[in-house]
Amino acid sequence: MATSHAAHLNQTAPRLLRNFVGGKFVEGGKPFDVVDPATGQMHAIALEADSAVVDAAVAAAQKAVDGDWGRMTLTARRKLLNAIADGIEARFDDFLEAEIADTGKPHDLAHHLDIPRGAANFRVFADAIANLSTETFEMDTPDGGKALNYAVRKPLGVVGIISPWNLPLLLMTWKAAPALACGNAVIVKPSEETPSTTTLLGEVMAQIGMPDGAYNVVHGFGPGSAGELLTSHPGIRAITFTGETRTGSAIMKAAAPTVKALSFELGGKNAAIVFADADMDEAVAGLSRAVFLNTGQVCLAPERIYVERPVFDRFVAGMKMKAEALKPGHPHDKGVDFGPLISDEHRRKVLDYYKVAVDEGATVVTGGGVPALSGAAAGGFFVEPTIWTGLPHDARVCREEIFGPCSAIIPFDTEEEAIRMANDSEYGLASSVWTTNLSRAHRVGKAMEVGISWVNCWFLRDLRTPFGGAKMSGIGREGGEHSINFYSEPTNICIKL
Ligand code: NAD
């Protein structure tokens, strides 16, 4: 039977989201509203951590590193990581409800992507930490003897995790899991827009017997709030951050005086290239998913698509058809596969860009406005999926990250021209090239100035591979051993034999 949103409306008191410090939820802090973007209604209240709470979290985390957590064997630590994954799966529906309430994303998307990846991140890094070696070098010594060098991995200590709102549980656990696998204690500051699943994970940590202080949560905002308190705190050794490029710059500045290690996954203005020899049905299916998944709020989404001229019209027609088949609405309503933007403020930003595109001479192939919805979703922050043609490659909407469900489609005539336009960006996160020519696939895939170059696919993830951005899209790589290398540091032991 169809599920109606009426059954899911918040008829009870809003959930209270407290800070989680030293294994316990703590009272206190200035309350702020958490809004369900699908309805525009407040559904939870979070308590903003002040400097006393952040100090307490840092002290609890350091105590964990120096105590039970830090002394734990690798076998026991791995067991706990797998228990966290089991704990997420055991409370799958609670995580699902919480993620949907915070983001408004369609039920099926959160069900298939966000929550399973939250659990998978812990399993993957429980394995990764067990299967990586460190370096060993035997050397000759000046006196004709030998010495043996070998490296041992050690945790960094207390790690601050600052995460965004678009894939809240997925992106937070993508960093928390390897950090914990390496034996660090973490303090997470989730986005103020989406604090629910990070809080719920605190309950799981307590339930599975995670040592107190290994996982802490502090709620709040960026500047002058919990975010800045973490990035400038002398007790924190590293900050791992996902979010906007300009926020990354601010964090770098705040972290400089205490010389913290930094890992940054930042913004993008990703390009896709479709060659005339591509399987056109696959390209349209793959790239319409890429542009519109999560209402375009995926850092990897292609907001520029370069299409070889002979197939341009066919590709544009296919994208238009896919966009117009999307069904916006309340996440729990049957058939809904297109959610709202995260906030009214973000909707205003995206709608401004929709206007800029028209001012810059775009032909609006489809979309460009706000869909007319009824019922609870009428108060949600929806926009229409939008496709433009007729824009010059250097238009503002082709250069600035919009982070909405929109893309400009631009024709090209030669491979060189396509590569040049794709790489002509200050960002360098991801790309997606579509061709059936194997040599071209490798040649163009390699020519992309990005951290993640997909060919005939998009957002296909093997969690052991390096993930991150070139240019202004990030610093460092995470994934598999890259994560382990960031969240630990080697001590080289040199023994004269
Ligand atoms: P944001 O930078 O506004 O916020 C991210 C987090 O940083 C939030 O928790 C916020 O409270 C905190 N923050 C903000 N200012 C801060 C400061 N001065 N000091 C400390 N913390 C601060 O980003 P967002 O709007 O939440 O997310 C969207 C952005 O994230 C987009 O640019 C998108 O491309 C990017 N993103 C990148 C990746 C990636 O893997 N490269 C993944 C997801 C999102």
Ligand code: 6OD
């Ligand atoms: O899949 C991942 O590990 C990852 N970090 C995805 C990022 C998506 C950006 O919105």
